[in-house]
Amino acid sequence: MDIGSLGGNLLGIIPLGDIVLYLTPLHIFMFIVILLFTFLIAISRTETQVEASFGSLKDNKIAVGLSEFKARRFLAIVCGIATAGAMITGDLFNFILFVALTGIVNIGIVSAVKQIDVLNAAFQYGLIAMISSLPLFGGGAIILAATGTLSFFELAKIVPSPMTLFGSILLLIGVAGETGVAPFFATKAEMFRTPGSPFILIIHLSSLFIIIRAIEILLTILT
Amino acid sequence: MLVPEFVPEIFCSLYLPAIYTGFIVGFIGLIGIAINKNDIHVLILTDIVGLAMLIIVGAVGTDLAEALILPGLVVELAEIMAISEILISREMRKKGKNTSLLPMPLVFDMEIMTTAPNFLSLILIGYGIFLTGFTGGAVAGGGILLYILSRKARGLPILVINGLGAISGIAWCLWIVGFLLFFVNPDFWLLSLFLSACGLLLKVASKMGLIGTLMREEFKRE
Numbered sequence: 149m150d151i152g153s154l155g156g157n158l159l160g161i162i163p164l165g166d167i168v169l170y171l172t173p174l175h176i177f178m179f180i181v182i183l184l185f186t187f188l189i190a191i192s193r194t195e196t197q198v199e200a201s202f203g204s205l206k207d208n209k210i211a212v213g214l215s216e217f218k219a220r221r222f223l224a225i226v227c228g229i230a231t232a233g234a235m236i237t238g239d240l241f242n243f244i245l246f247v248a249l250t251g252i253v254n255i256g257i258v259s260a261v262k263q264i265d266v267l268n269a270a271f272q273y274g275l276i277a278m279i280s281s282l283p284l285f286g287g288g289a290i291i292l293a294a295t296g297t298l299s300f301f302e303l304a305k306i307v308p309s310p311m312t313l314f315g316s317i318l319l320l321i322g323v324a325g326e327t328g329v330a331p332f333f334a335t336k337a338e339m340f341r342t343p344g345s346p347f348i349l350i351i352h353l354s355s356l357f358i359i360i361r362a363i364e365i366l367l368t369i370l371t
Numbered sequence: 372m373l374v375p376e377f378v379p380e381i382f383c384s385l386y387l388p389a390i391y392t393g394f395i396v397g398f399i400g401l402i403g404i405a406i407n408k409n410d411i412h413v414l415i416l417t418d419i420v421g422l423a424m425l426i427i428v429g430a431v432g433t434d435l436a437e438a439l440i441l442p443g444l445v446v447e448l449a450e451i452m453a454i455s456e457i458l459i460s461r462e463m464r465k466k467g468k469n470t471s472l473l474p475m476p477l478v479f480d481m482e483i484m485t486t487a488p489n490f491l492s493l494i495l496i497g498y499g500i501f502l503t504g505f506t507g508g509a510v511a512g513g514g515i516l517l518y519i520l521s522r523k524a525r526g527l528p529i530l531v532i533n534g535l536g537a538i539s540g541i542a543w544c545l546w547i548v549g550f551l552l553f554f555v556n557p558d559f560w561l562l563s564l565f566l567s568a569c570g571l572l573l574k575v576a577s578k579m580g581l582i583g584t585l586m587r588e589e590f591k592r593e
Contacts, residue, residue, distance in 0.1 A: 241439065248446045255453045259460070267461040271410065274454035278417045278447070279404070282397050285443045286427040292439075293386065293431045296373040 154364055161238075161301070168301045169238040174364070178235040182357055186228025189346045190221065216260045224347040227253040231354040235361055240298040243365065244288045244319075247358055251277040251326035254351045269336075276332050280325025287318030291369065303369050316366050323362040327355035382432070389430035397423035414454060421447040492518035499576060503568040508575025515576060539577040545570030 159176070162169040194217055199208040212220070227250055234246035255277060258270040292298055294311035306312075323329075328336040328351075336351070374383055400419035407413055424447070428439050492514035499511025549567030552559055 241435070244439070245442050248442065252446065252449050252453060255450065255457070259453060259457045262464065264461055264464055267457055267464065271454060271457050271461065274450060274457060275404075275413060275417050278450045278454065279401070279420050281443065281446055281450070282420050282424040282427070285424050285439060286393070289428040289431050289436055289439060290390075292433070292435055298435060 154367055166299070167239050167242070168299055169236065170301060171236075175236055178357055178361065179232050182228060182232045182235060182353070185353055186225060186232070186350070189228065189350055190225050192346045194220075194346065219260055220257055220347045223253050223256045224350045227257065227350050227354055231350075231357050234358055238300050240288055240291065240300065240303070240365070243361070244284055247284065247323055247326050247362075248281060250354050250358065251281075254328070254354070257347055257351060273328060273332075273336055276325050276328065280322050280332075282322070283318040284322025284326055287315045287320075287322055290315030290318060300365065300368055308370050312369060316369055320362060320366060323358060327358050329355050329359050386430055386432075390427060393423045393426035393430065396426060410458060414451065414458065417454075418447070418451055421451075488518050496576075500572065503565075503572045505571050505575055507568075508572045508578075511572065511576040512578065536577075539574050542570045542573035542577065546574060 154172075154174070157173065159171040159173070162171070194212045196212075197210040199210065201208050230246045230249040230253065234243055234250070237243050237246065255270060255274045258266060258273075261267060261270070288298065291303075291312055294309055294315060295303060295306050297303060297306075308316075325332050397420050400416050400423060403416040403419070404413050407416060421443075424443055425440060428436055428443055430436075495514030495517065496511045499507040499509070499514060501507070502510060546567045547570075549563040549565075549570060552563040552566065
């Protein structure tokens with residue numbers, strides 16, 4: 149499909165050699181929104197969970213230590229920037245790399261938690277993220293083999309073949325697994341039961357934004 | 372046809388078998404994960420699926436695919452390290468111990484560390500110098516690393532560490548000069564090639580040797 153009809157008017161292109169960035173209102177909006185959220189998360193403090201204990205009137209506070217707080221804030225900012233990059237990129241290659249970076253950083257954000265249940269869920273999520281790097285990179289490679297290019301500008305002009313369709317389906321599975329959306333969601337919901345709320349939220353936010361961009365990309369390639 | 376004329380037919384015909392091999396390997400890995408219930412075995416089997424990814428990407432065989440392989444490999448390594456870290460941290464927490472960043476006790480108690488390092492590192496360094504370039508640097512650096520890790524003496528003087536760093540910096544200059552010469556005056560291509568190759572060899576080898584020094588200083592401190 150024509151790039152302009154998906155994301156609004158084509159505002160302009162930024163040719164950087166092989167990599168051609170293009171700007172549409174949708175991409176600019178998503179880019180700015182995710183950067184704003186990243187900024188909000190960077191300046192905010194973590195929540196402290198309060199657990200009521202049975203059989204007594206005491207509360208049990210679960211707070212985040214300073215070093216853990218710093219590490220998680222850094223990873224959350226990296227996650228936000230990677231998501232912003234995936235929003236604005238004009239290249240399937242860069243998109244795949246940004247999604248893979250988001251997947252790794254998501255594992256990192258929960259890995260410093262001190263609860264066995266959460267670590268268990270993070271382990272399962274990490275396995276899914278690692279397995280889904282096969283469809284993610286494999287889908288990109290098959291699209292490359294079928295069309296000879298990874299630039300969206302070129303891919304939008306090429307009429308899709310069955311091999312492109314196969315590669316796109318693999319790519320969608322890969323993106324879904326790497327960001328932990330719909331069919332792979334179960335372990336990710338478990339991971340949210342930890343203290344340190346704003347940093348956990350970026351995991352969720354990045355997967356929402358990336359899946360929107362992935363669908364837009366698949367429409368660009370396939371129609 | 373997307374493939375240029377000068378590519379032989381046999382290379383093009385290898386693409387489909389390679390893709391099928393990749394998917395079969397991935398499928399075998401997934402079956403293994405589905406059957407196995409031991410966490411560490413599942414982790415190792417997941418790496419097989421990652422290798423299948425490398426096969427599928429490598430089957431394309433263009434420079435863009437090569438550019439995809441390298442980050443793919445790095446992503447695999449980073450994820451397997453992160454997940455194994457989670458696994459170690461979880462097991463430590465189950466036992467009620469405190470975890471640090473590197474929970475493993477790093478004791479190299481192997482016989483090969485005391486008997487063979489001189490000979491092996493000599494061969495590795497010689498072969499690395501013969502190779503030159505980045506690969507040679509990595510091989511020679513591996514030799515230096517082996518020697519430093521296995522030697523019993525500790526407490527390398529600070530002068531030696533600084534000296535290794537200085538060699539690395541000067542080698543980097545050699546490399547840049549070689550590249551510059553290559554662009555400014557292409558007639559001297561052989562000289563510039565050897566300048567940059569030897570510079571890269573010295574740089575990578577000294578860097579890896581430096582890593583070995585730092586690691587030993589860090590871990591053999593009782």
